[in-house]
Amino acid sequence: MxxxxxxxxxxxxxxxxxxxxxxxxxxxxxxxxxxxxxxxxxxxxxxxxxxxxxxxxxxxxxxxxxxxxxxxxxxxxxxxxxxxxxxxxxxxxxxxxxxxxxxxxxxxxxxxxxxxxxxxxxxxxxxxxxxxxxxxxxxxxxxxxxxxxxxxxxxxxxxxxxxxxxxxxxxxxxxxxxxxxxxxxxxxxxxxxxxxxxxxxxxDIAMLKDIKVFLVNGPHAASAYLGWYRGYTTINELLEDEDGAAFIQEVTKEIRAGILQQYPISEEQLDKLSVFPKAKGDMPDTVYRVGKDPLRKLSYDDRLCGSARMCKAHHLPYEHIVQAIAYGLLYDEKTDEAAMQMQMLIQEKGIIEAVHQICGFSYQDDLLKEICSWYVRLKNK
Ligand SMILES: NC(=O)c1ccc[n+]([C@@H]2O[C@H](COP(=O)([O-])OP(=O)(O)OC[C@H]3O[C@@H](n4cnc5c(N)ncnc54)[C@H](O)[C@@H]3O)[C@@H](O)[C@H]2O)c1
Ligand SMILES: O=P(O)(O)OC[C@@H](O)[C@@H](O)[C@H](O)[C@H](O)CO
Structure with missing residues (x-):
């Protein structure tokens, strides 16, 4: 035993x-x-x-x-x-x-x-x-x-x-x-x-973990935050929505291109690591769990900001990742403590200071400016 x-x-x-x-x-x-x-x-x-x-x-x-x-x-x-x-x-x-x-x-x-x-x-x-x-x-x-x-x-x-x-x-x-x-x-x-x-x-766990968190959890978080924005309770609903699925596909495409530039990994190895074979049936996965703790998920090195920085460094597109971050900043699930702290920060300090503190970008960084601009657009839609 x-x-x-x-x-x-x-x-x-x-x-x-x-x-x-x-x-x-x-x-x-x-x-x-x-x-x-x-x-x-x-x-x-x-x-x-x-x-x-x-x-x-x-x-x-x-x-x-x-x-x-x-x-x-x-x-x-x-x-x-x-x-x-x-x-x-x-x-x-x-x-x-x-x-x-x-x-x-x-x-x-x-x-x-x-x-x-x-x-x-x-x-x-x-x-x-x-x-x-x-x-x-x-x-x-x-x-x-x-x-x-x-x-x-x-x-x-x-x-x-x-x-x-x-x-x-x-x-x-x-x-x-x-x-x-x-x-x-x-x-x-x-x-x-x-x-x-x-x-x-x-x-090679350290390298593969970076890659997996960017490529699997990046689009996953994007699904939760866009899902929340659209009023869904599971990410399955978002992925069944044609428009939602297309957005997540673009986020995935951007992150994947960045990874192939940044890391010594082939397309085949990448698929083996990160493409999940289809299960019998789609397990309902809640926006609540997948979006939980936006302060961690939107931090500098994590799945979305880390991916955006990687793409920017390689002069690759990152527009959909930036939009996903903006959806994340709009996440205001009342029972998620970190989401409430984030909303309080945005309310008290304004979006520029909040993005600086949460995502860790300097005030001059284009990423900060683009995230804020998407945030304002999405909030006022
Ligand atoms: N659930 C998933 O699908 C999934 C997938 C990938 C990664 N993860 C990771 O796995 C970890 C756990 O996730 P989860 O979904 O099971 O969370 P969960 O909230 O369902 O469970 C966490 C449990 O840990 C307990 N706990 C917290 N601090 C403790 C402590 N100091 N001592 C003893 N127990 C403590 C909590 O009471 C809770 O029961 C997280 O890091 C999460 O990111 C989860
Ligand atoms: O566990 P978290 O909060 O870091 O992220 C939520 C999900 O993206 C995550 O748990 C995935 O379901 C998991 O990593 C599957 O690969």
Whole structure:
């Protein structure tokens, strides 16, 4: 038996990781979450349901046989991390400091009571370049003994997520997930994962992750923000709208051209990385999830501004990407905290200052001027 721990038992934690591990008989799964409501629901029923949209069929999978604990520091809540072989951190980038502080406390116990077992930690986010920060946060202030244990026994690896997994909310026990491409994982790991479907080791993760986030998540965010502008609740509705689909195709075309100039990757490799085979049926994916946290999604290095900068640097067209950013700035979903902060900033400081602060462009940058001009046009339409 091998032990997998999923910290962050939300949509992806349950709908992808928990579901795929449940198909691998060697693995025992434990969910950890800071939200007591998530854990209460998982324990109450002892099972949850995932609709898996595969190429061949839509599979109905009732997942059971797991343990679930709140992230408290009582010994019974910590044993899973003390004995884990694989620890998935399936949380948003801003949640890492808190999660690291928690796991680090448990490492003190693990180094004493179970020092010889190795551990691979896999970080599941769409933000590139986080691993050095995570590594630094772990080793900061560790005493010599703990540090030596950590450096010998633990590895932290980045991943590229090629899955969409959605539900009514993160507590839901009824999840849907599109399973057509694997999770790419930076090697080497401390344990063999060949028996887990949809997990695949892959070199050059940093470069490929940049490319994937630009080419997959850029148009994806554009779909959410244009979808919101048009009053849709799922991105499926936008993509069924001929005009909406044509716009997203243009965004994709611009980003793809930029990538082929910027990175040493062939058209064939690019397709293999980023073209999702058609699943049996279209999984409904909400504008809410795909658009969530525009402050992150519209930041300088992220999917849309990063792509626009790349195209501009190569003197390639980027007009549709800029429009998508402007749609993003109009995103005002009331239950999205970051969207509300963004709207407050725009209201208080004006659009020029807001674009400067959110997207990171200087006041002189043509990109800032073009985004603002599109924002005004779209707002007044
Ligand atoms: N859902 C997807 O399709 C998908 C696809 C690609 C990437 N991702 C990435 O995966 C990560 C998780 O996304 P999700 O859709 O599952 O989000 P989610 O909101 O559904 O779930 C996140 C869960 O993490 C828990 N959490 C947050 N901080 C925690 C902490 N410190 N300790 C323990 N639990 C904590 C939350 O309570 C929540 O249950 C994000 O980085 C997201 O960008 C998700
Ligand atoms: O997870 P986020 O918030 O960074 O982005 C939302 C979606 O674009 C993303 O989750 C995709 O569904 C996923 O990356 C599929 O490739």
């Amino acid at each position: 091998a032990n997998a721990v999923i910290l962050g038992a939300g949509r992806l934690g349950k709908g992808f990781l928990g579901e795929t591990l449940a198909n691998a008989p060697r693995w025992h799964t434990t969910f950890l979450d800071k939200d007591a409501g998530v854990i209460r629901k998982l324990k109450e029923t002892g099972s949850y349901h995932v609709q898996v949209y595969r190429k061949e069929c839509i599979e109905e999978h009732e997942v059971s046989g797991y343990e679930a604990y709140e992230t408290l520091l009582e010994p019974q809540d910590c044993h899973a991390i003390v004995y884990a072989d694989l620890l998935f951190l399936s949380i948003y980038p801003q949640d890492f400091p808190e999660a690291i502080a928690y796991v680090k406390e448990i490492f003190k116990m693990r180094a004493k009571t179970n020092p010889n077992q190795k551990l691979s930690m896999l970080c599941l986010t769409n933000k590139n370049g986080m691993i050095p920060m995570i590594q630094d946060a772990f080793v900061k202030d560790m005493n010599e003994e703990l540090l030596s244990w950590f450096m010998h026994q633990v590895v932290i690896r980045d991943t590229i997520i090629r899955r969409s997994t959605d539900a009514d909310d993160h507590r839901s026990l009824n999840i849907r997930s599109t399973a057509v491409l694997s999770l790419l994982i930076q090697p080497p790991l401390t344990i063999d994962i060949a028996d887990i479907e949809w997990l695949e080791l892959c070199d």
